[in-house]
Amino acid sequence: MSKRKGGEDWLEVLEVGPSTRRRLEELGVTSLEHLLEFTVDELVDAGIEPSTAERLLAKARELVGRKPRAVKASELLKAQYKVVKTGVAEFDEKTPWGGLREAFIYEFAGEFGAGKSMLAHQLSAKSIIEGFGDVVYIDTEGAFNAGLVERMAKRFGGDPSQVLDRVSVYVPDNVSALEAFVKYELPKHLKEGARTIVVDTITALYRAEFVGRESLAERQQRLHYLIDWFRRHARVFNALVVFTNQVMDVPEAFLSGLKRPAGGNVLAHAVNARFMMARPSKQKDEGYMWPLDVPGMAPDVKIQYRLADDGVY
Ligand SMILES: Nc1ncnc2c1ncn2[C@@H]1O[C@H](COP(=O)(O)OP(=O)(O)OP(=O)(O)O)[C@@H](O)[C@H]1O
Ligand SMILES: [Mg+2]
Numbered sequence: 001m002s003k004r005k006g007g008e009d010w011l012e013v014l015e016v017g018p019s020t021r022r023r024l025e026e027l028g029v030t031s032l033e034h035l036l037e038f039t040v041d042e043l044v045d046a047g048i049e050p051s052t053a054e055r056l057l058a059k060a061r062e063l064v065g066r067k068p069r070a071v072k073a074s075e076l077l078k079a080q081y082k083v084v085k086t087g088v089a090e091f092d093e094k095t096p097w098g099g100l101r102e103a104f105i106y107e108f109a110g111e112f113g114a115g116k117s118m119l120a121h122q123l124s125a126k127s128i129i130e131g132f133g134d135v136v137y138i139d140t141e142g143a144f145n146a147g148l149v150e151r152m153a154k155r156f157g158g159d160p161s162q163v164l165d166r167v168s169v170y171v172p173d174n175v176s177a178l179e180a181f182v183k184y185e186l187p188k189h190l191k192e193g194a195r196t197i198v199v200d201t202i203t204a205l206y207r208a209e210f211v212g213r214e215s216l217a218e219r220q221q222r223l224h225y226l227i228d229w230f231r232r233h234a235r236v237f238n239a240l241v242v243f244t245n246q247v248m249d250v251p252e253a254f255l256s257g258l259k260r261p262a263g264g265n266v267l268a269h270a271v272n273a274r275f276m277m278a279r280p281s282k283q284k285d286e287g288y289m290w291p292l293d294v295p296g297m298a299p300d301v302k303i304q305y306r307l308a309d310d311g312v313y
Contacts, residue, residue, distance in 0.1 A: 010035075014059055016052075023047045034187035035060045037232040066236075084132045084196070084240065087122055087156060088312050090303045091289065095273075096296035102132075102195070103238045105230060105270065107202070108289075109245035109261035110277030115287055115307050116244035117141075119277075120200045121148045122311045123242055124167050129158035132240070133195020134166040136186060138178070140204045144169050151310040168194070175205050175222060182229045190237040197233065202243035203262040220266050227270040243271065261292070268293070279307075 043053035085099040153163040172178035210219030247259035279287035
């Protein structure tokens with residue numbers, strides 16, 4: 001078991017006995033915040049006594065300053081969320097947050113060539129240049145392009161090499177590797193200054209690995225579990241999570257060409273705001289986006305964008 005610097009401090013303050021300590025280490029817990037992301041059941045599954053698990057979580061909540069308490073609605077109204085501007089002018093103008101806000105999960109779905117990956121790169125560069133935080137980019141399609149981030153950094157006035165040093169890219173081999181990364185590695189990055197997590201694309205590995213109707217239930221279950229971990233990261237670390245997603249034909253409206261995001265209800269319920277992207281003519285560099293179920297946005301809002309060498313405008 002690797003012992004990172006400071007890795008033992010959080011175990012010291014929890015004042016746990018040697019066997020609980022060993023179980024937490026075996027489980028792969030890396031910080032108090034990470035511990036807080038686990039449920040009692042998950043800790044019990046790892047061999048910890050139920051009463052100890054309850055006590056550990058209560059203590060961790062106290063130490064991290066997350067004691068259960070309700071806030072006044074008036075406080076919520078005044079609450080200031082950290083926001084990253086996307087650099088897509090109409091998106092920053094027309095969305096209720098003026099960009100993308102912390103502790104939210106956003107989804108951008110669209111057909112091939114719509115510009116999803118380009119937007120994902122741009123949000124990475126902007127997160128760093130605006131001082132929001134470092135980025136972990138999970139690239140399930142092998143589409144990450146460091147040169148593109150470099151051009152975007154220049155466009156937005158950042159130091160390209162510094163920006164590239166603060167984007168960590170992970171290419172998962174399969175669903176199981178992706179799950180392990182999200183559950184055990186991401187919390188280390190988040191603890192050490194990462195604040196934005198990008199997944200391009202969230203459903204691809206699941207669609208490839210669980211093929212056919214008979215695998216549908218298992219696929220959805222596994223996807224649900226993964227996304228729940230992103231929700232935990234958004235909540236505990238105030239992380240900004242951005243998924244891109246593929247679209248699929250709506251069978252009952254096949255001729256109309258109507259598409260819906262892949263991932264079904266599992267994904268629809270889990271994200272805080274979802275947008276569709278379309279670029280009707282691949283000969284043109286223009287596209288548009290519209291909100292699908294975005295709180296505070298009328299469904300008929302149209303956000304126009306344009307693709308260029310140095311990103312999305
Ligand atoms: N300088 C440019 N001007 C206009 N369009 C460009 C420029 N550079 C790249 N493009 C186009 O932008 C698109 C980039 O799309 P991107 O890779 O972001 O799409 P995507 O939605 O991620 O698609 P996929 O589903 O295939 O991953 C490509 O179709 C590419 O041809
Ligand atoms: Mg792409």
